Amino acid sequence: MNLPRMNFFGQLGAGTLAAIERLGRMALFLLEVLGHAGAMVKRFSLVIQQLYSVGVFTLPIVLVSGLFVGMVLGLQLYNTLVKFGAAESLGLVLALSLLRELGPVVTALLFAGRAGSALTAEIGLMKATEQLAGMEMMAVNPVMRVIAPRFLAGVIAMPLLAALFSAIGIYGGQMIGVGLLGVDSGAFWSQMQNGVDFHEDIMNGVIKSFVFGVVVTWIAVFEGYDAVPNSEGVSRATNHTVVYSSLAVLGLDFVMTSLMLGEV
Amino acid sequence: MTNRKTVEVWVGVFVTIGLAALVWLAFRVGNLTTTDVANGYRVEARFENIGSLKVRGAVTLSGVRIGRVVQIHTDPDSYQAVVTLNIDGRYKNLPTDTSASILTAGLLGEQYIGLEPGGSEEYLKEGSRIKLTQPAMVLEKLVGRLLTAFIDKPADDGKKK
Numbered sequence: 001m002n003l004p005r006m007n008f009f010g011q012l013g014a015g016t017l018a019a020i021e022r023l024g025r026m027a028l029f030l031l032e033v034l035g036h037a038g039a040m041v042k043r044f045s046l047v048i049q050q051l052y053s054v055g056v057f058t059l060p061i062v063l064v065s066g067l068f069v070g071m072v073l074g075l076q077l078y079n080t081l082v083k084f085g086a087a088e089s090l091g092l093v094l095a096l097s098l099l100r101e102l103g104p105v106v107t108a109l110l111f112a113g114r115a116g117s118a119l120t121a122e123i124g125l126m127k128a129t130e131q132l133a134g135m136e137m138m139a140v141n142p143v144m145r146v147i148a149p150r151f152l153a154g155v156i157a158m159p160l161l162a163a164l165f166s167a168i169g170i171y172g173g174q175m176i177g178v179g180l181l182g183v184d185s186g187a188f189w190s191q192m193q194n195g196v197d198f199h200e201d202i203m204n205g206v207i208k209s210f211v212f213g214v215v216v217t218w219i220a221v222f223e224g225y226d227a228v229p230n231s232e233g234v235s236r237a238t239n240h241t242v243v244y245s246s247l248a249v250l251g252l253d254f255v256m257t258s259l260m261l262g263e264v
Numbered sequence: 265m266t267n268r269k270t271v272e273v274w275v276g277v278f279v280t281i282g283l284a285a286l287v288w289l290a291f292r293v294g295n296l297t298t299t300d301v302a303n304g305y306r307v308e309a310r311f312e313n314i315g316s317l318k319v320r321g322a323v324t325l326s327g328v329r330i331g332r333v334v335q336i337h338t339d340p341d342s343y344q345a346v347v348t349l350n351i352d353g354r355y356k357n358l359p360t361d362t363s364a365s366i367l368t369a370g371l372l373g374e375q376y377i378g379l380e381p382g383g384s385e386e387y388l389k390e391g392s393r394i395k396l397t398q399p400a401m402v403l404e405k406l407v408g409r410l411l412t413a414f415i416d417k418p419a420d421d422g423k424k425k
Binding site for chain 2: 157164167
């Protein structure tokens with residue numbers, strides 16, 4: 001058993017088992033959080049407190065990025081569309097790309113970087129300084145008091161932020177397209193209104209952003225709760241939150257898009 | 265921690281503008297206001313070829329949109345395309361001999377159905393069928409016909425000489 005080859009297999013097996021065990025813990029953790037989510041209706045002030053730190057603080061970065069993404073899209077799409085004599089379709093292409101893809105995805109990535117990492121660091125630090133253990137000593141369930149309100153706040157905030165991102169992006173694209181490049185304003189809006197469907201495009205974007213909200217916040221609170229309680233562990237957990245939730249968002253986006261378009 | 269009152273106000277502002285953005289998207293960007301054909305009635309039209317007509321395509325009367333295409337399928341017996349139109353209830357006085365043709369917006373734009381009223385005294389009702397139809401012009405067929413016309417002509421001239 002001392003052969004180096006056996007050692008390799010042993011390590012691989014241990015790593016796989018640990019990963020599966022962690023996934024299982026993560027699923028059970030989500031169930032526990034969801035179990036306490038109902039109790040949050042009675043103590044909604046806790047959720048409001050978290051909405052402030054998760055939603056309101058993420059607002060400026062989402063608004064500024066949305067405006068610039070919309071403006072860049074306006075410039076780029078105009079340059080391509082004008083070659084086909086279809087510059088009037090700028091509004092439609094802009095709205096569809098923002099509502100279907102960029103709004104939910106970019107907002108989720110920003111959300112993971114801004115709010116998700118902060119959630120992990122906060123919860124991880126609470127664990128490292130034994131505040132969570134202290135709560136348990138006082139017969140307060142930390143999952144209910146700390147995790148559930150943060151989770152709910154993230155899930156509520158994400159669709160709102162994504163809608164704001166899309167709206168301000170369309171506004172930015174309109175500023176560039178109509179204001180700077182001289183696309184006809186009537187054609188810009190009427191093509192958009194004819195081509196964008198409420199259920200197919202807008203609601204699917206909202207569903208996407210809701211799912212991203214659940215996934216990003218879930219990963220963030222779990223990483224914090226599961227962090228190794230020292231400064232290195234918390235920093236690693238914060239790092240993991242951003243990496244894992246970004247990957248999860250991009251991967252899930254592909255899966256959801258193919259389901260929604262019904263191509264697969 | 266920040267003052268509780270300020271927190272509440274800011275969260276209120278956040279939720280309000282978030283919802284406002286969603287409503288704005290729905291009404292200004294989307295077509296939530298225009299998709300609904302008010303208490304419409306459905307009529308059916310059969311075409312040889314519908315080109316690239318799609319569900320939700322427009323149905324127009326002298327250029328004004330009065331309804332939408334709600335369903336397209338083929339009839340397995342006659343091999344024709346059966347298009348179901350939902351026409352706004354305000355336009356109840358369409359004669360039964362109204363003709364429907366598939367037109368194209370612009371040169372290569374999307375296709376829609378244009379209705380032209382006939383002279384009958386009776387009107388179309390829920391479930392009735394438009395009998396006079398004109399299929400879509402398919403660009404490839406048109407080009408093909410044009411090419412054969414060009415090729416045939418010199419041959420004819422040759423025979424005459």
